[in-house]
Amino acid sequence: MEYFIQQLVNGITLGSIYGLIAIGYTMVYGIIGMINFAHGDIFMIGAFVALISFIIFGLTGVALPIILLLVLLIAMLFTACYGWTVEKLAYKPLRGSFRLAPLISALGMSIVLQNYVQVAQGARVKPMQPLISGGLEFFKNSEFIVTVSYLQIFIVILTIILMGIFTYLITKTDLGRAQRACEQDRTMTALLGINVDRTISITFIIGSSLASVAGMMFVLYYGVIDFYIGFLAGIKAFTAAVLGGIGSLPGAMLGGLLIGLIETFWAGYVSLEYKDVAAFSVLIVVLIFFPTGFLGKPDIEKV
C-alpha cells in the first residue's frame, strides 16, 4: 500500500511534466492540424536554457525562490523565441500544402535542433546539483516510508498555477477566443478581422513557453539532461495528447497524468527496462480503440 502511494506521487509529478508538454502538441494540432514533431526538442532547449541560467544565478548567491522565478521567466522567454522561429521558418510557408509536407519539415527541424544543441553544448550528459532538497515523510511506522519531496510539491503546485492561468487565457480573453475561432474555421475567422497568422504565432509561443517550464522541471527533477531528452519526452507527451483527445486542452493534462502514472506503475511493478515500451504500447492501443481519445471530439471527414 505504501509502495503504491509512493508510485502514485511519483507518477503525478512525472505526469505534470508530460502534461505541460502535451498542451503544446494539442494546441498546435487544434489550430493548424499538424503534429509539431519538433516540440519535444523545444522542450529540450527549454531544459538547456534553464540549466544555463541555474548555473549563472547559482554563482550570484541570490535567494532560492527568486532564482526559481527568474530562471522560469528566462527559460520561457528564450524558448518562446525558438518556437516562434521554427513556426516562421518551417511551417508557415507550408500552410495549404499537402498533408505530409509539414510533418516532414517538422521532422527535419527536429533533427536540426537536436544536432545544433549537440554541436553547441557538447554530446555529454549535463549533471546539475540538486537545488531543492528535503521533503515530507509519511507512514514512518511502516516498513516502507513514503517520501514526498519539496521538489515534487513545487512541480505539482507550479503546474496547477500555470494551468489556472492558461485556462483563464483560453476561455476568458480575446486572445483565447481568437484561438478557438481559428480552430473552428480559419477562413471565416480571417474574414471577421482576426489576424490568423498572429494567432498561430502566439499559439506556438504559448506552447513553447509551457514546454520550457516542463524543461526546467525536468532539470530540477532528474538533475541530468542531454541533447537527446526531447525525443522520448516528446513522443510520450504526444501520446498523452492523443490519449486525452488531441485538440482538447483538459484532455492533454489528463493524458499527461495518465501516461505519467502508467509509466511509473509499469516501472514499479512490471519491469523497469520496458517502461518506454509501455508508453508506446498505450499509444497504439489507444489509437486503435479510442481514435479520438478520452475527451476529444469525434472526427468526421467530409467529402
Place this chain on the structure above:
Amino acid sequence: MEKKDIIQSFKDSLFTGLIALALFGPIVGLRTASKGEGLFITPQWGVVFLLVGLCIIGRFLINLNSARKTEITFFSKFTSKFSAITEDKAKHFAITAILFAAVFPFLPFTDRYFMDVAIMILTYIMLGWGLNIVVGLAGLLDLGYVAFYAVGAYSYALIATTFGWSFWICLPLAGVFAAFFGILLGFPVLRLRGDYLAIVTLGFGEIIRIILINWYEVTNGPDGITGIPRPSFFGLPFKRSPDEGETSFHLFFNLEYSTMHRIIFLYYLILVLALITNYFTLKIRKLPVGRAWEALREDEIACKSLGVNPTNTKLTAFAIGAMFGGFAGSFFATRQAFISPESFTFIESAIIVAIVVLGGMGSQTGVVLASIFLIGITEMFRDLEQYRMIAFGGAMVLIMVFKPKGILANRKPTILMHGDKK
C-alpha cells in the same frame, strides 16, 4: 527600388538580428562544460556575433532580392530544370545508370573505399525503393521502417548462426519474417489517418529497438550478434584457406586470393537485390493492387465507395514494403557479420524517409538520385561529422519549403481514363 523600401528592409534585418541573438545567445554563447564536480560556463561570444551577423546580412539580401520581385530563386530554377531533364530522359538515365553500376567494380579508379561507399548507397537505394511502395505508392507515412530492416537483419543472423543454413535459404525467410511483422503492426493501425500512422509506426520502431536491447536471451542485448556467416558464391566460400573437403572461390577459378572478391560479390548481390525490388515495384504498379494503392493515396473515400477494401490494400503495401526491408536487413547482417541495436535507431528511418521524400514520392529514379546525393554528401563531409546531421535536417526543411513534392515529383497516375492528353 525606393529609399523607403531599403530603410524598411534594414529595420527588418535588425529585428532578425535581435531574434538571432536571442536564439544563439544562451545555447551557443554559453557553453556548459563539466570540470571536476559540477558544470561551468565557457562563453563563446565570437561565434554568436558571427552567426547573428550572418543572419542580419542574409535577411537583408533576401529582402533586397524579394523587393526586386525575382521570385524564382536560384534553387527552384535549378531543381525545375533538373526535373525537366530527368523526367524526359528517365529511361535513358536508368539504362545508363544500370550499365555504369554493372561495370563499376572493374573501373580503374575503383578501390576498396569506393566499393564500400557504393555498397552503402545501393543498400539505401534498396531500402528507399522498398519504402517507396509504402510511402510513395500507397501514401502511408511510415516512420518506423527501420524496424523491418532490424527484423530482417536479426532473423537472418539468428537463423544463420543457430541452424547454419546458407544465405540463400535465410534470405527469403528473413523477408517472410519482416513481412509477418509488417502485417502484425499494419493490421491494427492502418485504419488511422496519415499523421497518426506516422507516430504509431515510429513508436513501433522504438518498441522493436527496446526489445532488441533488453531481450538478452535471444538477441544478446546491446552487445549484438557476432560471427554471422558470410555469403558464399553458390557454395564456394570466400576464404583464403578453405576447410577440409571444401573448395574456395579463388581455388575453383584459379585466381589469386584477394579480399576484393568478396566485396565485389557483395556489391553485385545488393545490386541484384535492389534491381529486383525496382522491377517488382514497376510491375506491381500495373496490377490491380498497385492501381488500388495509388487510388487510395489520392482519395480514400472515393476508393471505399468503389468497393476497394482500404485496410487489405494498405496491408499488402505494408507487408511487401516490410519484406524488402527484411531482405535489405539480411544483406546488411551478412555484409557486416555483426549487428547490434545501435544500427537500427530512429535516425535510420528518418534517413530512408528523407530519401523517398527528397526524391519525390513515388519516383524510382528520384530515390536513386536522393540516395547518391545524401549518402555521397555525408561521405564527403566525413570530417565534419558534427555538422552533417544539421545540414541533413536543414535540407529536409528547405526542400519541403521550396519543393514540397520532392526533386522529381511523380504523382502522375500511371493510367488515365482517356489516355494521356498533352
